[in-house]
Amino acid sequence: MLSLDHVSFSRCHRPILNQVSLAIPAGEFTAILGANGAGKSTLLSLLAGELTPQHGHVRWAGQDLRELANSQLARVRAVLPQNPGLGFNLSVDEVIAMGAYPFAELSPSAVAEVIQAAQQWADVSHLTGRRYPTLSGGEQQRVQFARVLVQALAAQQAGEYRCVLLDEPTSSLDPLHQHGLLAAAQKLAQEAGIAVVAVLHDVNLAARYCSRITMLAKGSIIASGIPCDVLTPDHLQQTYQLAATVIAHPQDPKRPLVLFDC
Amino acid sequence: MCCRLLIPNWLAGLLATGVLLILLVFTASHGAVQIPLSAIPDLLLMNAPLLSDEQQFWRDVLLEIRLPRVLFAALAGGVLALAGATMQALFRNPLAEPGLIGISSGASLGAVSAIVLGGGSFAILAPAAFLGSILATALAYHLGRRYAGMAGLLLAGIAINAICGSLMGLFTYLADDNQLRSLTFWNMGSLAGATWQRLALLGPFLLLISIWIMRYWRAMNALLLGEREALHLGFAIKGLRRKLIVLVALLIGPLVAATGGIGFVGLVVPHCARMLLGADHRRLLPASFLLGAIALVLADYIARIAVVPAELPIGVVTSLIGGPFFLWLLLSRKS
Amino acid sequence: MRIYYSLTTILLLFFITVFSTLALASAPRVVSLGGPLTEIIYALNAEQHLVAVDQSSVYPAAANQLPKVGYYRQFSLEGVLASKADIVLATDQAGPPQALAQLRKMGIKVIVLPGQANLSALSQRIRGVAAALNLPQQGEQMVKQISQDVKALQPATSTSTSTSTSTALMLMSRSGEPEGAGKNTSADAMMQLAGLRNVLAQQQGYKPLSREGMAALRPDVIITTTSTLSSMGGMAALLARPGLAQSPAAKNKRVIVMDDLLLLGFGPRLPEALRQLMSAAK
Numbered sequence: 001m002l003s004l005d006h007v008s009f010s011r012c013h014r015p016i017l018n019q020v021s022l023a024i025p026a027g028e029f030t031a032i033l034g035a036n037g038a039g040k041s042t043l044l045s046l047l048a049g050e051l052t053p054q055h056g057h058v059r060w061a062g063q064d065l066r067e068l069a070n071s072q073l074a075r076v077r078a079v080l081p082q083n084p085g086l087g088f089n090l091s092v093d094e095v096i097a098m099g100a101y102p103f104a105e106l107s108p109s110a111v112a113e114v115i116q117a118a119q120q121w122a123d124v125s126h127l128t129g130r131r132y133p134t135l136s137g138g139e140q141q142r143v144q145f146a147r148v149l150v151q152a153l154a155a156q157q158a159g160e161y162r163c164v165l166l167d168e169p170t171s172s173l174d175p176l177h178q179h180g181l182l183a184a185a186q187k188l189a190q191e192a193g194i195a196v197v198a199v200l201h202d203v204n205l206a207a208r209y210c211s212r213i214t215m216l217a218k219g220s221i222i223a224s225g226i227p228c229d230v231l232t233p234d235h236l237q238q239t240y241q242l243a244a245t246v247i248a249h250p251q252d253p254k255r256p257l258v259l260f261d262c
Numbered sequence: 263m264c265c266r267l268l269i270p271n272w273l274a275g276l277l278a279t280g281v282l283l284i285l286l287v288f289t290a291s292h293g294a295v296q297i298p299l300s301a302i303p304d305l306l307l308m309n310a311p312l313l314s315d316e317q318q319f320w321r322d323v324l325l326e327i328r329l330p331r332v333l334f335a336a337l338a339g340g341v342l343a344l345a346g347a348t349m350q351a352l353f354r355n356p357l358a359e360p361g362l363i364g365i366s367s368g369a370s371l372g373a374v375s376a377i378v379l380g381g382g383s384f385a386i387l388a389p390a391a392f393l394g395s396i397l398a399t400a401l402a403y404h405l406g407r408r409y410a411g412m413a414g415l416l417l418a419g420i421a422i423n424a425i426c427g428s429l430m431g432l433f434t435y436l437a438d439d440n441q442l443r444s445l446t447f448w449n450m451g452s453l454a455g456a457t458w459q460r461l462a463l464l465g466p467f468l469l470l471i472s473i474w475i476m477r478y479w480r481a482m483n484a485l486l487l488g489e490r491e492a493l494h495l496g497f498a499i500k501g502l503r504r505k506l507i508v509l510v511a512l513l514i515g516p517l518v519a520a521t522g523g524i525g526f527v528g529l530v531v532p533h534c535a536r537m538l539l540g541a542d543h544r545r546l547l548p549a550s551f552l553l554g555a556i557a558l559v560l561a562d563y564i565a566r567i568a569v570v571p572a573e574l575p576i577g578v579v580t581s582l583i584g585g586p587f588f589l590w591l592l593l594s595r596k597s
Numbered sequence: 598m599r600i601y602y603s604l605t606t607i608l609l610l611f612f613i614t615v616f617s618t619l620a621l622a623s624a625p626r627v628v629s630l631g632g633p634l635t636e637i638i639y640a641l642n643a644e645q646h647l648v649a650v651d652q653s654s655v656y657p658a659a660a661n662q663l664p665k666v667g668y669y670r671q672f673s674l675e676g677v678l679a680s681k682a683d684i685v686l687a688t689d690q691a692g693p694p695q696a697l698a699q700l701r702k703m704g705i706k707v708i709v710l711p712g713q714a715n716l717s718a719l720s721q722r723i724r725g726v727a728a729a730l731n732l733p734q735q736g737e738q739m740v741k742q743i744s745q746d747v748k749a750l751q752p753a754t755s756t757s758t759s760t761s762t763s764t765a766l767m768l769m770s771r772s773g774e775p776e777g778a779g780k781n782t783s784a785d786a787m788m789q790l791a792g793l794r795n796v797l798a799q800q801q802g803y804k805p806l807s808r809e810g811m812a813a814l815r816p817d818v819i820i821t822t823t824s825t826l827s828s829m830g831g832m833a834a835l836l837a838r839p840g841l842a843q844s845p846a847a848k849n850k851r852v853i854v855m856d857d858l859l860l861l862g863f864g865p866r867l868p869e870a871l872r873q874l875m876s877a878a879k
Contacts, residue, residue: 074496088541102496294675438802455695571676572667
């Protein structure tokens with residue numbers, strides 16, 4: 001299991017995260033919520049192994065992330081970055097196939113199988129054969145998501161712990177595709193038993209799809225747990241500096257619905 | 263993007279290899295010494311004692327002079343283009359080329375100092391050029407490491423190039439008339455020194471390094487997405503960068519030492535390959551190698567044929583033809 | 598064992614005689630890589646042997662009619678082979694070295710001669726070319742004539758040098774900016790032979806001259822070539838040039854202009870060139 005153990009991180013002597021501890025359990029879809037500059041993306045980068053904390057440890061199954069080889073980590077952890085850009089002329093299929101790069105041992109047919117599944121999950125089957133630079137921003141985002149799905153699903157053994165990190169995956173998507181992507185991520189957690197973490201801005205989307213929510217404010221965790229425990233007016237005030245009303249969702253009473261009062 | 267060649271990889275590879283082979287045979291059968299095409303099979307197949315004096319002469323020209331030269335041209339072209347494609351992947355910039363991190367200017371500085379200080383025989387010049395390229399690259403890499411990303415390497419490369427350039431200026435100032443002329447010709451590049459010995463010395467080594475570089479196609483594709491993405495896909499960027507730079511220096515150092523400066527192939531050929539086949543490095547790297555080989559064999563053919571019985575410097579031909587061709591390609595694709 | 602040795606020796610001797618008679622019988626085909634060598638071949642009246650020359654062979658004009666195999670520093674190997682040469686005459690600056698080695702491997706006689714600008718190198722050049730063309734007597738004759746002529750010119754200068762040595766500046770320009778000739782140039786050698794003191798004797802080779810640097814040199818005589826004069830915009834422009842205008846040479850209008858190849862060629866026309874230079878410098 002991937003976990004943060006009293007992690008502190010600062011950039012140019014400016015503290016960004018302070019004594020953060022968090023576990024990312026398998027089969028759960030965890031949302032990370034917080035205002036701008038709360039340290040959400042830094043938290044994700046620490047989980048991804050891109051950054052090393054000044055204090056504390058990021059652990060993978062008890063082992064410090066620094067001790068794991070990059071190539072080893074890539075076989076169990078996939079990341080969807082915030083603004084995937086691409087200046088070079090590749091086809092959609094070539095981009096999606098990159099998800100299988102860490103698994104050089106897979107046969108071409110096995111790779112093709114995973115790619116097909118990922119394309120369906122990410123709803124990009126109709127984009128095959130297109131050149132990546134000709135796609136719209138939202139389409140590019142979904143193609144990148146399909147690549148991440150390939151990396152998450154390829155050669156997965158039964159019961160193997162794997163983790164997928166999504167940094168603001170819905171930022172350039174229309175409402176329909178926002179729901180589509182988050183539903184696919186939820187399915188990834190529930191059906192493939194993968195630990196999914198997403199940095200999100202929309203509180204109600206998080207409440208709809210995520211099984212756990214972690215709220216960050218000024219580099220510290222305010223609350224962490226199941227949505228109806230975490231999404232309280234008090235926590236929301238602390239996180240966003242906004243007064244909020246939380247009611248039961250009219251169509252799904254177990255799910256909280258957040259209304260910001262402004 | 264619709265203009266991309268939609269043919270399978272194996273067919274494209276076969277096609278390019280075929281074109282290269284035909285070109286090798288064609289260019290090897292033409293030159294200042296006129297050898298009738300019909301005589302060539304006899305020259306190759308008959309036993310030496312059965313040949314007339316004339317035929318014996320033709321055979322020597324064909325086997326001892328032309329064949330090593332066209333093969334060396336193919337090797338050099340392939341290596342230059344492959345190194346260019348690798349640098350472009352590494353810097354994530356289609357304008358990158360090995361010269362960017364001081365490989366070429368280091369080699370030039372080595373050659374110039376050998377010419378001015380050491381008399382300039384090939385025995386000194388080649389090792390000096392090789393040493394120069396490796397040292398300049400190592401220095402650029404070492405200095406550039408302090409910055410994150412490729413920016414540091416780029417800046418260090420610019421500084422190294424400037425320093426090498428000014429030192430070369432100093433040596434040029436110190437040089438006498440004869441040395442100056444040697445210098446000028448070295449910078450224009452030449453394949454005239456191609457012999458079987460040199461081919462045997464460099465060929466296997468350069469081919470080995472080339473194949474080694476091609477094995478990094480996955481990492482180079484991942485770099486297209488971005489350095490973070492490559493990291494997420496399991497490629498340790500720092501190590502990868504060091505490996506690729508060392509490999510490129512090992513390709514270009516010995517080659518520049520043997521041929522002098524041959525410009526434009528490393529920049530233009532990968533571009534053309536990318537326009538034809540897209541940016542997937544699994545195809546792009548071998549395609550660049552083959553296209554580079556084709557381009558330099560052709561350029562060398564023109565250099566040998568254009569002003570018979572004299573010869574044009576190869577570097578002049580590559581730039582003279584490569585430049586306008588590249589412009590035409592850019593303009594015709596835009597519309 | 599001994600019998601084998603003597604047998605091989607006899608055989609070798611036999612072949613050597615056969616080949617040398619064959620070579621004598623058929624006139625050798627010669628390629629010259631270097632203008633000075635070409636000039637010597639013409640001076641020996643042996644131009645009928647020349648089948649190709651390099652691009653620096655522009656004197657005499659007839660040499661321009663011959664096929665050119667590229668510049669001597671980077672001649673075309675196949676170009677030389679295509680001319681079916683038996684002998685290649687090259688200065689020590691000719692190359693690339695691998696190409697010369699290849700020529701030797703193909704059974705062509707490659708004769709490398711010194712290219713420096715001094716009398717002994719000139720004598721070696723003439724003797725080497727003459728020997729290659731089977732004209733040793735004519736070569737010896739020419740060497741003798743040249744050294745006699747040069748010697749005949751010398752005493753006149755040596756007396757004049759004791760009284761007053763003129764200082765000279767040799768200017769050369771290809772781009773309009775003049776460069777001055779220092780040590781180890783044929784211009785310097787000519788000045789020495791003519792009894793002139795080179796104001797740039799401290800410097801090696803040709804170097805660009807700043808205006809102030811030129812002004813500081815204060816030469817009595819300026820020597821230059823016809824092509825330099827035209828690239829600098831003619832005599833009037835040269836005399837008016839800041840830095841030069843202040844020199845004694847410009848004030849007294851003592852500018853010697855000579856043909857490039859005559860002045861700097863250091864070939865069989867050396868006595869003629871020296872005579873011209875010295876009479877103009879008087």
